[in-house]
Amino acid sequence: MRTIYFLVRKEFLQIFRNKGMLPIIFIMPVIQLVILSNAANFEIENLKLYFVDKDQTSYSRLLRSKIEGSNYFVLSGYGFSTDEGEGALDRDLADLVIEVPRGFERTLVRDNSEKIQLTINAIDGTKGALGNFYALAVISDFNRQIREDFQAKGTVFAISKPLNHIKINYSNWFNPDLNYKTFMVPGILVLLVTMIAAFLSAMNIVREKEIGTIEQLNVTPIRKHQFIIGKLLPFWVLGLFELSIGLLIAKFVFDVPFVGSIILVYAFAALYLFLVLGMGLFISTFTETQQQAMFISWFFLVIFILMGGLFTAIENMPVWAQHITLFNPVRYFIEVVRMVMLKGSGLADIKWHFLIVLLYVIGINGLAMFRYRKTV
Amino acid sequence: MKNPALSINRLLKSYGKLRALKEISLEVNRGELFGLIGPDGAGKTSLIRILATLLLPDGGSAEVLGHDVIREYKVIRNKMGYMPGRFSLYQDLTILENLELFASIYETTVEKNYHLIKDIYAQIEPFKDRKAGQLSGGMKQKLALSCAMIHEPEILFLDEPTTGVDPVSRNEFWEMLKKLREKGITIIVSTPYMDEANLCDRVALIQDGAIMSVDTPEAVVETFPTFLYAIKSSDKYLLLQDLRDYPNVNSVFAFGEYLHYTDKRKELPEDELRQYLEEHKHRELEIKRIEPGIEDCFMAFMEKEN
Numbered sequence: 166m167r168t169i170y171f172l173v174r175k176e177f178l179q180i181f182r183n184k185g186m187l188p189i190i191f192i193m194p195v196i197q198l199v200i201l202s203n204a205a206n207f208e209i210e211n212l213k214l215y216f217v218d219k220d221q222t223s224y225s226r227l228l229r230s231k232i233e234g235s236n237y238f239v240l241s242g243y244g245f246s247t248d249e250g251e252g253a254l255d256r257d258l259a260d261l262v263i264e265v266p267r268g269f270e271r272t273l274v275r276d277n278s279e280k281i282q283l284t285i286n287a288i289d290g291t292k293g294a295l296g297n298f299y300a301l302a303v304i305s306d307f308n309r310q311i312r313e314d315f316q317a318k319g320t321v322f323a324i325s326k327p328l329n330h331i332k333i334n335y336s337n338w339f340n341p342d343l344n345y346k347t348f349m350v351p352g353i354l355v356l357l358v359t360m361i362a363a364f365l366s367a368m369n370i371v372r373e374k375e376i377g378t379i380e381q382l383n384v385t386p387i388r389k390h391q392f393i394i395g396k397l398l399p400f401w402v403l404g405l406f407e408l409s410i411g412l413l414i415a416k417f418v419f420d421v422p423f424v425g426s427i428i429l430v431y432a433f434a435a436l437y438l439f440l441v442l443g444m445g446l447f448i449s450t451f452t453e454t455q456q457q458a459m460f461i462s463w464f465f466l467v468i469f470i471l472m473g474g475l476f477t478a479i480e481n482m483p484v485w486a487q488h489i490t491l492f493n494p495v496r497y498f499i500e501v502v503r504m505v506m507l508k509g510s511g512l513a514d515i516k517w518h519f520l521i522v523l524l525y526v527i528g529i530n531g532l533a534m535f536r537y538r539k540t541v
Numbered sequence: 542m543k544n545p546a547l548s549i550n551r552l553l554k555s556y557g558k559l560r561a562l563k564e565i566s567l568e569v570n571r572g573e574l575f576g577l578i579g580p581d582g583a584g585k586t587s588l589i590r591i592l593a594t595l596l597l598p599d600g601g602s603a604e605v606l607g608h609d610v611i612r613e614y615k616v617i618r619n620k621m622g623y624m625p626g627r628f629s630l631y632q633d634l635t636i637l638e639n640l641e642l643f644a645s646i647y648e649t650t651v652e653k654n655y656h657l658i659k660d661i662y663a664q665i666e667p668f669k670d671r672k673a674g675q676l677s678g679g680m681k682q683k684l685a686l687s688c689a690m691i692h693e694p695e696i697l698f699l700d701e702p703t704t705g706v707d708p709v710s711r712n713e714f715w716e717m718l719k720k721l722r723e724k725g726i727t728i729i730v731s732t733p734y735m736d737e738a739n740l741c742d743r744v745a746l747i748q749d750g751a752i753m754s755v756d757t758p759e760a761v762v763e764t765f766p767t768f769l770y771a772i773k774s775s776d777k778y779l780l781l782q783d784l785r786d787y788p789n790v791n792s793v794f795a796f797g798e799y800l801h802y803t804d805k806r807k808e809l810p811e812d813e814l815r816q817y818l819e820e821h822k823h824r825e826l827e828i829k830r831i832e833p834g835i836e837d838c839f840m841a842f843m844e845k846e847n
Binding site: 382 | 593594595615618619621623625627628629630631632633634638641642643645646647648672688
């Protein structure tokens with residue numbers, strides 16, 4: 166015990182004396198969390214819309230005002246010919262163009278049906294699809310209104326059947342305002358905690374190899390578990406500390422709700438960190454320099470991060486990729502944090518996450534200890 | 542104390558094609574200050590690392606204090622101290638922190654074993670809150686030795702402890718080693734400096750992974766087969782050329798300002814050589830017979846091997 170105490174103390178002394186390392190550990194994650202959470206905005210607002218009005222009637226103007234009144238669009242221009250609309254699209258002045266044909270109102274009243282043209286810049290697929298979706302929503306709203314209008318006026322349609330359409334109302338559970346930050350911040354926090362823990366643990370042991378200090382330790386009767394605990398414990402503490410800072414920022418800067426039990430988040434993080442640290446330890450057993458350790462850690466982290474469900478929903482991935490994510494620890498932590506914080510899930514809901522991560526913890530640390538015995 | 546401190550039998554180590562140790566056999570008695578003398582790349586470090594249980598041999602066997610270096614490495618680690626060639630303590634920890642760390646790893650405390658390291662540690666104790674990385678070479682050595690001594694080892698392995706250390710600190714260091722030997726600790730020290738051989742009880746001359754000779758420094762010198770002459774003139778480079786061309790030359794090496802020369806005939810007719818050299822326009826000529834040193838012996842052994 167005394168030996169472990171001195172080993173842990175040694176690590177902390179070294180961390181706090183390293184003037185280059187301190188900001189990396191304590192300040193960079195804060196900056197990243199604040200910047201990334203604000204920048205990684207998946208909401209698409211203020212699409213630039215160009216309106217080509219060849220009809221210039223009260224109906225076409227009604228449609229235009231509906232679009233102007235929507236949160237999704239800003240009217241970037243207004244014209245009277247197809248060429249003008251296409252020109253705006255070409256010069257990137259518009260993300261989408263709505264063209265109302267000549268005789269729109271007349272045909273609509275006469276035939277109860279008319280077509281309008283929607284042209285969308287789909288270079289960014291997501292943006293294009295959302296633009297389409299938003300535009301259709303606005304148009305169908307317009308559609309409903311003019312029909313109500315017809316009925317009220319008792320025109321042609323008064324004698325036809327009363328309009329019975331279904332209006333769908335919905336509410337967003339667990340994130341009622343569809344605030345993307347509520348969704349993103351916990352995920353980004355998980356990434357930061359993962360990165361800090363994985364890098365620090367892998368680099369730290371390799372550094373001792375690189376500068377030769379490990380040799381002086383190896384000739385001592387130091388026990389393997391003493392060495393490993395002495396190495397992992399400080400970074401485990403740092404990881405939890407990092408998580409705490411992040412949670413405070415999430416709460417007080419981003420106002421992310423805490424529906425579930427905070428203790429559950431910490432319990433899962435405590436287990437999860439042993440998985441990440443074990444990975445770092447494992448990497449350090451087969452690398453000789455910090456550079457090698459850095460690149461190998463980075464290789465895994467990029468996969469973990471991009472396939473963790475933060476930037477692309479796992480449900481949207483191809484099936485083979487979904488299978489791969491089953492081996493991705495980041496995926497489980499992101500799910501747990503979101504479930505517990507936003508949805509208020511209890512232990513019963515995340516027991517599989519616990520079990521799977523526990524298995525990985527045992528696996529990777531067992532492997533690392535086995536390798537450590539062989540190499541050092 | 543009949544069992545030797547060190548018993549090495551046909552020890553073999555290769556790095557790929559390079560044979561670092563070629564079936565070395567060696568025995569060192571308890572309480573000896575034993576020197577492994579040889580140039581860089583001779584195999585000294587490989588040998589010490591095997592003995593310190595850091596490296597596995599490819600063949601042969603070695604016992605430290607009667608314990609096999611492979612099977613009983615754990616026992617050995619408790620009883621030995623090791624100082625690698627490169628300073629390997631934590632540079633960002635202070636003197637005291639380093640010492641406390643290693644004491645705790647050996648499950649002892651600095652206070653308890655203070656008497657063991659007092660002579661050495663007392664000299665750096667005034668700076669105990671200074672970081673190891675900020676110490677001078679000599680102070681780093683004292684700290685490294687203190688850390689290697691803190692658990693009362695029976696045997697010390699020192700790998701080139703004086704390489705890159707100034708002459709004053711080197712002398713101090715050897716004084717410390719002598720004091721430690723007086724306490725009965727066996728000390729194995731490697732060095733590329735031939736002049737340090739005289740400070741050891743016995744030495745092994747190592748070259749190309751093989752031991753050329755094992756004996757006391759005095760006895761090694763006595764094995765020198767012939768008379769040795771130191772020769773000096775105004776032009777050292779030309780002198781070397783001319784001596785090599787001299788018909789009866791056996792060997793000639795540059796040694797500081799003198800050239801060390803041996804003749805094929807055991808005793809050199811000095812006048813004849815002087816005449817030969819003067820014909821070759823050497824001025825300020827000086828020829829004198831000298832006692833050979835370890836380095837001369839080393840050269841002689843190397844010549845013989847070749």
